[in-house]
Amino acid sequence: MRILAVSGSLRAASLNSAVLEAARRLAPPGITISIYGGVGDLPHFSPDLEGEANPAAVMDLRARVGQCDGLLIACPEYAHGVPGAFKNALDWLVGSVEFPEKPVALINLSARSVHAQASLREILTTMSARIVPSACITLSIPSRTFVADDIVAHPEFSAQLRAAITAFAQEAFAQEADVGAAQLSHAK
Numbered sequence: 001m002r003i004l005a006v007s008g009s010l011r012a013a014s015l016n017s018a019v020l021e022a023a024r025r026l027a028p029p030g031i032t033i034s035i036y037g038g039v040g041d042l043p044h045f046s047p048d049l050e051g052e053a054n055p056a057a058v059m060d061l062r063a064r065v066g067q068c069d070g071l072l073i074a075c076p077e078y079a080h081g082v083p084g085a086f087k088n089a090l091d092w093l094v095g096s097v098e099f100p101e102k103p104v105a106l107i108n109l110s111a112r113s114v115h116a117q118a119s120l121r122e123i124l125t126t127m128s129a130r131i132v133p134s135a136c137i138t139l140s141i142p143s144r145t146f147v148a149d150d151i152v153a154h155p156e157f158s159a160q161l162r163a164a165i166t167a168f169a170q171e172a173f174a175q176e177a178d179v180g181a182a183q184l185s186h187a188k
């Protein structure tokens, strides 16, 4: 399974990005996690820019989404909402053929950040993502200074991350099989 990990934070020392890097290192055999680092390079979304000649950064994002079997998203809350740069990236995927039906797992780093998580779920569901509940976790990391090494070395956080990734792979494939079977019976 190929997972594309996307951080909702552009901050160089982002904890959300560190968690995704830790997840990449902790992925069990058979699961490859690659990090998408282009959220900050995308132009501001406008329907006027969409079409046959999409900007190169958008083509790259869509191609990466198309090549993965699922998306792992870790996103902070800004002013009770989803950070603008990350919402911009999602807006570029609304009209794509690559995104709909994509399995998605969400990592939340603060139990207090309920508004952004709720909003993110609403947006992703509207975009026809398949959110995998068993793979969505809240990691209550006590220090904002944690880096990927600290998370990998932490018994509890590394176990939670590994379990979420494993559940994601299992559920995403089970859902895929269900969708395939439904399409097959519908076609009969």
Ligand SMILES: Cc1cc2nc3c(=O)[nH]c(=O)nc-3n(C[C@H](O)[C@H](O)[C@H](O)COP(=O)(O)O)c2cc1C
Binding pocket: 009, 010, 011, 013, 014, 015, 016, 017, 076, 077, 078, 079, 080, 081, 109, 110, 112, 113, 144
């Ligand atoms: C502009 C701004 C607004 C924020 N608003 C909220 C908020 O509404 N609720 C919240 O729980 N945290 C809020 N935070 C805290 C961030 O969610 C927190 O710092 C998070 O760790 C940032 O993630 P990062 O380390 O990946 O950059 C805000 C931070 C910033 C910079």
